[in-house]
Amino acid sequence: MATATTAEYHSRDFDWEELRDEVENDPSLLYHLTPSAPSLPPCNADAWRSFHRRHSSGKFFKERRYLLEEFPELRSSDGFAKVLEVGCGNGSTVLPILRAKKNMVIYACDCSAEVVERAKEIIFSTIGVSSEQRFHPFLLDFSVNKFPEWLFCSSCQNSPSRNQSSSSADAEEEMMMLNDTKAQCCIGGVDFVTLIFTLSAVPLQNMPFVLAECHSTLKPGCLLLFxxxxxxxxxxxxxPVEQKVGYREYMRLEGTLSYFFSLDIVRDLFVGAGFIELELEYCCVTSMNRKNGKKMQRVWVHGKFAKPS
Ligand SMILES: C[S@@+](CC[C@H](N)C(=O)[O-])C[C@H]1O[C@@H](n2cnc3c(N)ncnc32)[C@H](O)[C@@H]1O
Structure with a gap:
């Protein structure tokens, strides 16, 4: 089995409040601070599908080696556990979990058939056949659709359509069929939901729906990692100002969206969906641009939320 060295996880290279004061006192950055009504973007799932079609080489793949340091619960959970990775891309989050934990099974969705196929290739070629039983990707636009009921049910997961080996050409159709399967026996839920650089990719107005779905998918007492x-x-x-499509919401040139979260907004969204906040903070990391030697101040939000028991 392939191995990977774990990366260090660090989060306090600078003070977020100092950065905020600098930004809010810089007149050239004023347009980022002014509230603006959202101008409705086109379907974000379509933009992501064409993004993945254009970037099919997989060069955007970077394994998130720090993930188990950031969320040690993934490493320490005993026994068999189910994870739902929402918006899996090419498997950057899936791979370190499967690598570290033999007793974890990951269900992972994305709206792009291309990227789901690429995630399978990357994961199966890295970890080997043992991961075929533990990685179950499916297609879904989760910003407007509920998670499929079979996700909760082991007998549906073992149904013939699930187990057929298929060519990539009919994989999309097969996954669509599976997504439509409804069974009365589907009860239960997953032990972890991972939302890693995914919520920012959907329009702000769809986020409460996505979080309500994540909440309903988790078993009581279990964790959402954000x-x-x-x-x-x-x-x-x-x-630039032309790419601002709402308050703290921007559209990249290829049409994909990016929202930038304050802790207050994250808290409101997650508590509003019924979660209990366990951890919530800014991760402030300074790195160096290798090409031009310039300092880059990166800000991410780390959050851990529980569904009440
Ligand atoms: C920035 S990537 C993050 C991928 C992965 N979670 C990781 O850790 O690298 C965001 C992913 O979310 C997917 N995505 C965005 N909007 C989606 C939607 N409405 N439904 C399903 N997937 C979506 C994109 O296709 C993309 O692969």
Whole structure:
């Protein structure tokens, strides 16, 4: 089995309040601070599908080696556990979990058939056949659709359509069929939901729906693990005013969305969906741009939330 060295997890290279004061006193950055009504973006799932079609080389793949340091619960959980990775991309979050824990099974959704296929290739070629029983990707636009009921049910997961080996050409159809399967026996839930750089990719007005779905999918007492872009991250401050599509919401040139979270907004969204806040903070990391030697101040939000028992 392939191995990977764990990366260190650090989060306090600078003080977020100092960065906030700098940004809020810089007249050239004023347009980032002014509230603006959202101008309705086109379907975000379509933009992500064409993004993945254009970037099919997998070069955006970077295994999140720090993930088990950031969320040690993933490592320490005893016994068999089910994880739902929402918006899995090419498997950057899935891979370190499968690598570290033999007794974890991951269900992972994305709206792009291309990226789901690529995630399978990356994961099966890295960890080997043993991961085929433990990684179950499916197609879903989770910003407007509920999670499928079979997600909760082991007998549906073992149904013939699930087990057929298929070519990538009919994988999309097969996964759609599976998503439509409804069974009365589907009860239960997952032990962890991971939302890693995914919530920021959907329009703000759809976030309460997504979080309500995540909440209903978790078993009582279990955890949602959250990491995403934070307010005043370097990438936010680089957006020109023309790419602002709402308050703290921006559209990249290829049409994908990026929202930048304050802790207050995260708290409101998650508590509003019925979660209990366990951890919530800004991660402030300074790194160096290797090409131009410039300092980059990155801000991410780390959060851990529980569904009440
Ligand atoms: C920035 S990537 C993060 C991927 C992964 N979670 C990780 O840790 O690297 C966001 C992913 O969310 C997916 N996504 C965005 N909007 C979606 C939607 N409405 N439904 C399903 N997937 C979506 C995109 O296709 C993309 O793969």
């Amino acid at each position: 990491r995403d872009y934070g307010l005043y991250d370097m990438t936010m401050l680089r957006f």
